[in-house]
């Protein structure tokens with residue numbers, strides 16, 4: 143078990159980590175989620191004993207990371223955001239070196255290095271120079287060094303950052319495999335990544351822990367924040383009347399109107415040639431257009447009055463952002479039928495997807511006391 147109690151880190155006047163407390167159990171993949179600069183790396187660096195805290199306590203299986211650093215660090219494998227790899231070595235040479243530095247007994251080193259090479263999927267690349275490996279394989283080398291000594295907790299700081307989509311999938315699969323034998327804690331600023339891999343999510347914003355929950359509970363919480371944008375073919379007054387009369391709409395704002403779509407213009411009839419074509423051989427040759435030059439055709443300067451009178455007016459179009467009440471599907475249906483009943487065409491209904499930004503806006507808008515409550519509500523927290 144990892145317990146973090148009232149952890150605070152200040153850089154001068156700036157508080158990067160602000161009184162964070164949580165408990166990490168065993169046999170689980172935990173995600174540290176937060177935007178850039180939220181304090182994830184700082185927290186991870188302190189948890190792994192790489193950085194001193196200003197105040198607070200971190201215990202790894204009961205060992206204080208500062209007071210009993212050796213025992214505590216033996217329980218942890220850490221992949222920092224920028225892994226310190228010696229690129230002129232092969233993975234096998236580098237891992238031997240790290241194994242020695244970690245104090246693994248000499249006779250156990252070859253077997254241990256072979257094990258982590260296998261587990262990290264490096265078998266085919268073990269004798270190639272690290273500098274010639276792809277970023278994905280370099281990341282595997284970083285993960286392999288974290289696995290040396292078979293620590294109970296594997297802490298990975300942004301393990302997929304900078305990888306291509308295929309490498310991301312492979313590293314995520316590897317992390318899932320590791321999660322079967324170890325407790326894995328990874329940081330990420332990508333919500334979908336954390337949702338895809340992690341069984342528990344810790345959300346950090348502005349150095350504070352603002353949520354600690356399962357992805358399912360987070361999704362549920364976000365789903366409750368039912369919002370969608372609509373575009374309707376009617377005037378603002380009619381739009382408001384319909385929305386005001388629809389119970390499933392808890393709240394709405396009328397958005398700025400989009401630029402009116404110009405009504406289709408009738409194709410002008412081809413102009414009659416003003417003069418009969420000159421007799422062959424007598425006309426002055428037309429100068430050819432130079433490369434890249436656009437030839438502008440004279441537009442008819444005046445439209446006949448009849449054509450102007452017939453031009454259909456662009457229909458009024460309104461946009462609004464709605465917050466729905468109750469079951470989202472039922473609420474969408476109610477909105478749809480309310481517009482249909484009023485004879486207004488709904489041109490678009492687009493759910494506002496919950497993304498990381500939405501969560502942070504939602505979670506960080508609360509008062510600090512509210513945030514604390516959120517973090518403790520989940521029941522995961524000790």
Ligand SMILES: Nc1ncnc2c1ncn2[C@@H]1O[C@H](COP(=O)(O)OP(=O)(O)OP(=O)(O)O)[C@@H](O)[C@H]1O
Pocket residue numbers: 153156158176177178179180181182183184185223300331
């Ligand atoms: N040595 C330092 N001195 C001063 N400020 C620092 C130092 N290290 C980090 N910070 C600041 O502390 C805040 C938290 O940084 P941290 O690296 O922990 O964030 P993060 O969530 O890991 O973000 P990122 O994913 O960008 O690394 C940031 O505002 C950062 O600029």
